[in-house]
Amino acid sequence: MARPHPEGVHAVPNGKREQFGSRFLSDPTRVFQHNAWDNVQWSEEQAAAAEKKVQENSAQRVPQEKQVDYELNARKYWDDFYKIHEDGFFKDRHWLFTEFPELAPSPNQNHPKSLPSEAKRRETLECDRSEDGPGLAVEQDMCLSNRVAEKTGAPSVEQSVTQKPSHLEQGAAEFPGSSATYRILEVGCGVGNTVFPILQTNNDPGLFVYCCDFSSAAVELVQTNPEYDPSRCLAFVHDLCDEEQSYPVPSDSLDVIVLIFVLSAIVPDKMQKAISRLSQLLRPGGMMLLRDYGRYDMAQLRFRKGQCLSEHFYVRGDGTRVYFFTQDELDTLFTAAGLEKVQNLVDRRLQVNRGKQLTMYRVWIQCKYRKPLLSGTG
Template sequence: MRGGQYPTVPHSPSISHVPSFTASITTIRRLHRHSHPTALKARCYSLALEDHYQKKATKYWDEFYKRHQNKFFKDRHYLERDWGCYFAEEDVSPKRKVVLEVGCGSGSTLFPLVAAFPNLYVHACDFSPKQLILLRDDRVNPFVADVTDDALCDHIDPSSVDVVTLIFMLSAVSPKKMPFILQNIKSVMKLNGYVLLRDYAVGDFAQVKLQNKNQMIGVDFYVRGDGTCSFYFSEDFLSTLFLKAGFNTLNMNTYCRQIHNSYRKITMNGVSVKLCKIFKVEKTLIMSGSSRRRFCLSDKRVRAPLTNFEFSELIVSEAPLDKPKS
């Protein structure tokens, strides 16, 4: 910058105009911080960056899995301990429990579950086709789908899934795409089914590092050095997100832990936070046929699941439901 002047942000921003990712993010944050007259244009610039990385998400995740194969994420055996009752109970589907793993990656979630619970049949979807080749099992149905755009019921029968798992998946997409994902998931769930969610929360040490590196492209939304993105949830944001989608929050758990670096001889307090939520489908909502293309609704009127959150500690009353439009 010369003469203390802020750089001019293009009226129709394009990623091709960005000479340096770090420099562009630094500019955006500075404009917002000083309430500069071009702050609105800077916001458009920020949205353009966010759209760019979301459109290229498949490319960046393909490169990620090509580089790490199936060695980056450890098998999540703790899910059997924490959520085993939701996969083992027989009151919903006595013969076979149907699970949908959204954003399955290399199978670090589904393989431990399939090994521990012989009654499971798992639909596994991911928008990166490279890892689906590794998911070969008689009880696994892998398919390529972008849940931010593709209708899940093009691959799965409506109202056929008992349990949906969202394990560090929702944080990888833009916040503005999350409402559609929730509606997409509901279209394939049974009544009395569950959604199990675990993800990053505000305060995670990884968020602090990304913020210090000026990697922010939106509120609590960051891009890593490899081009993949990560959103960090607050309890209020997550509860509001599901409430607006027709879910009612009953319970929520936030987990914190310390990380001790023996080499540097430092302890980082409260730097790793995980949000853990369980949602139970208990009601129905009549929806109009205008949504058929995306949510598998008939030309007339059909019932789509409406869910409640169910947790072990915090309990709140059920929120009133708006009367659906005809």
Template sequence: MSASDEADPPGPVPRESPATIRSPGAGDGAPVSEFRRRKLEEDAQKNWDLFYKRNTTNFYKDRHWTTREFAELKACREFEAQRLVLLEAGCGVGNCIFPLLEEDLNIFVYACDFSPRAVDFVKQNPLFSTERCLAFQCDLTKDDLKASVPSETVDVVTLIFVLSAIHPDKMKQALENIYQVLKPGGVVLFRDYGLHDHAMLRFKPGNKLAENFYARQDGTRSFFFSREFLENLFRQVGYEPVVNEYVQRETVNKKEGLCVPRVFLQSKFRRPMK
């Protein structure tokens, strides 16, 4: 397994029930030892830092699809001249933020990531400007976002293929942290792995850490969300669900002659108005 099986959609994708997806059989087998579980949790930041050391900025494609998939990035302004304030939680090397900064000149981005190396790559990008972006290292499960982002000032938070990398027991803490900097009425735009995605089916026995939570060979981890689990998680923190849909499509690997099912969750949650 690579550190991500993320696939960026090439165009509009069908939104269907995942009922047609077969139940995964791989990845179960003998349970992972408690020692390995603890070690993976302790080394989570190191393993992601090593991932970016190996792959630098070459692993992910720039996400030019975000404004198409998430109309709120353009439509949430109260007036045309409003400067949009965005938090990219889990920014990686900037594959989402730099296309946004190029496309929208009236936007300011707070960009944080678990990996210090990833943040350094963001700062080294020729498009990076301190006038339009503040990049900083942050563990969303324990560091206070308000140390870098003023309370209740963010219009939109993007949480794209990020929450799945966090231990399920700590996901609520991350969402509570984000909640504190989001404006009342502000939204979280979410996209991540859905239950029974092909990446889940590919795990070999001995990699299952917990229900729907798996370890990759490089030590990074991935959780696969059901719609019910995700909605309940956000509701516990106080968010209101607006949209919470499965995105189902197929990825074709012409070289290997494979056609594999991909299942994602694409969702929007709002912090209620006071």
């Protein structure tokens, strides 16, 4: 079994190594002074214990007939999930624009002087520690700290707008948002955790946001939200794994595709085709952004025997499913779809329950992959 990857560090073009986060635990005796710590190094003993725990909880697999049920009735399980959690599940993702500035307003919409300072951004991150993959509502471990964004080298919003595919410039058939100059699609939108912060923050008149979810209950909650604006957003039901179901936009038309805690919810064997289909929708230079569960995350270690479907793929008590990735697995999925790596990082976090004096180790992976520019465009 693979060992955990290095904690939250990555190589950058100048050869230096940058780290996630802004709060580091240098003195273990201070662990309960804050709610969370960034880039916590795992000891060899801790890594071995996590590996052993996964071996134990995956030794007994879910019977095949039950696995078929979870696949055939996946939509029902997610509908039930959102019906249960519709009142308490929505959490604004205030980390969204620091981690994914591609979703933020373009510079010509907000002058740099009006943007918060680095110190102010750190303060904002300290004040809001909510991050929410769909399973976290069930697992009751929503609280965490967030970190200061890094510089990625991705194309700026202004560059993205000017690099439109030629067939759109020449007047392709109209589609929802066809007159927009910047198009974002979120796959697995849930109840709008990402979509509404984008619409509230980004007042670019050329922006159009598409969002879809497997669950019709989730999409209904988005469409009936007072913040939903049909002139700027289109929410629709879509099965990411259905190769026969088309998206409401043509190929080479999207600037950004967002996948936050969604790829992990589908059968591993179907992931590659799903990502390859999505990559066709990106314009040259467009970006695919992902944040999802990493291998040996606390949620994986909590599963009991009999909940494992296949290697590192589990079913929760409510029938929803989750996979836990490595960086290499995600890199293979994206590069096989013809995308170029901009970022692929492990976010390893130590969460603390100061009241109960408990420590919880979380592991997420964050990725940014870009569709190559057309030859001759730079």
